[in-house]
Amino acid sequence: MTDWIGDTFTSTTGWTHLQRLVDTPTRMAGSDGEREAAAATRDALAQHADDAWLDTFPVQGWTRGDSAIETPADTTADTIALPRSPAGTAAGEFVDLSYGLPGDFEDADLDGAIVMVAADVPDWYDRHLHRREKYAHAVAAGAAGFVYMNHVAGCLPATGSVGTGDDPIGEIPAVGVSTETGTRLSRRFEHDTVTLTVDADTHDATSQNVHATLGPDTDAELLVTSHVDAHDITDGAMDNGAGTAMAVELARILAARESALDTRVHFVCFGAEEVGLVGSHHDAAQRDLDDVRAVLNLDGVVRERTLKLYTHRFDALGDAANAVSDTFAHPITVAPALNPHSDHWAYVKHGVPGYHATSDAAGGRGWGHTSADTLDKLELRTFREHAILLAALAARLADDGFAVAHASEADVAAGLTDAGLAEGMQITGDWPY
Incomplete structure (x- = not known):
């Protein structure tokens, strides 16, 4: 009964497969x-699954070109264009808006300005x-341009999309810069005129x-999900090569225990997550969501040794995770909070029970969305430990003895x-209710 644990380790x-993904020139x-x-990934899953397909x-294609901030000192700051930024040039007063909290925008005159904000928020927020x-x-x-400053030191400009599902290309030019820049x-150059291109x-x-x-x-399915894509400036080892590699590993483990599964397990490794969760929304729109027992979304696993599971206020999901933690006497951080960022959200927003499986890490995104998101930051030991815990959790979710009720959209909205998340989602056009 426990041979699979040794096999996994x-x-x-x-x-x-993770090495195969990070060695791909760009995803x-x-x-x-x-x-x-x-x-x-299809071919890797096909080695273990009953069938596999694409x-x-x-999707809106976007290819990065050059970008720059030109200053009055005839110097050019190192920048990277943020995905889905429109091409263009904007000149205006440079305004450092610190963390860029909602109140900061209300208190500043930004009409025609080039505004810079930090990637993080203060501890007290x-x-x-x-x-x-x-x-x-x-x-x-009314800003004319947007500058996004990474909060992690190391001369690492951060990337990330600025488009939305309805309007995939943003309205003003946007770039990322490092903390140092x-x-x-x-x-x-605070309050001087700079030019962003x-x-x-x-x-x-x-x-x-x-x-x-x-x-x-079975009509009911457990979805085990990840995303294949990554930003073009990085290997995307943590975000999210590790998650897709974990899906392949879980397929290997569960295939060996297939006769013990009571519910069909459907692996979906999405495309185009980083530009607005396009792949998961495409899948959710085609699916009878009543048949989805639960979603186990792998995005950010292996980054740190302790697994973290957002359970989106579904108590039964938290109980299942705690039971796995107790069985293996291995810590798992269970966070009941709602987290509307990553591919589980295309389902959870409609009331489908879902986990976001990630890592318990301080410092926010850390190396993610920078060129430092590389394989050397990850440990094989942690990968194997997470695989054991997640396989045990998936098997528990696929068992007839497990039950979790769907929520209403009204309950999710409430x-x-x-949680104070509605305002931000309404501003970005992500409010679905």
Whole structure:
């Protein structure tokens, strides 16, 4: 009964696939590299699943060109264009808005300005502010350009999309800068006129979701999900090569225990997550959500040794995670909070019970969305430990003895309001109710 644990702790299946993903030149949404990585993931899952296939869908293509901030000192700051930024040039007063809290935007005159905000929020603030929320505030305040400063030191400009599902290309040019570059700009050129330039190409493109299934032919399905794509400036080892590699490892483990599964397990490794959760929304729109027992979304696993599971106020999901933790006498951080960022949200927003499986890490995104998101930051030991815990959790969720009720959309909306998340989602156009 426990042989699978030893097999997992000596397996190289998932880790080998992780290396395959990070060695792909780029996995940017809609790129040839993303298609190559998706096909490789399909082939890896096919080694263990009953069947595996690709589902292609359209996506807004975006290719990064050069970008810059030109200053009065005839110097040019190192920048990277933020995905889905429009191409263009904007000149205006440089305003450092610190953390870019909603109140900061209300108190400042930003009409025609080039506004810079930090990626994080202060410790005392009661919620995370997503990059796109700060961008939306800047647009609403009349800013001409947006500068997003990484909060992690190391000369690492941060990336991240500024588009929305309805409007995939943003309204004003946007770039990312490192902590060091942003600090220097603020010190030397606060209230001076600077010029921000973004060169980018927009075009029609396609992405794809990778599917594979195993277990009995039941109407109900447990979805085990991840995303294949990554930003073009990085290997995307943590975000989210590790999650997709973990899906492959879980397929290997569960295939060996297939006869014990009571519910079909459907693996979906999404495309185009980083540009607005496009792949997961595409899948959710085609699916009878009443047949989804639960979603186990792997995005950010292996980054730190302790697994963290957001349970989105579904008590039964928290109980199942705690039971796995107790069985293995291994810590799992269970967070009941709602977290509307990552691919589980396409389902959870409609009341489908869902986990966001990530890592318990201080410092927010850390190396994520920078060129430092590389394989050397991860440990094989942690990968194997997470695989054991997540496989045990998936098997528990697929058992007839497990039950969790779907929530109403009204209950999810009320939870978002109670958590102070509704306002930001409404500003960014992500409020679905």
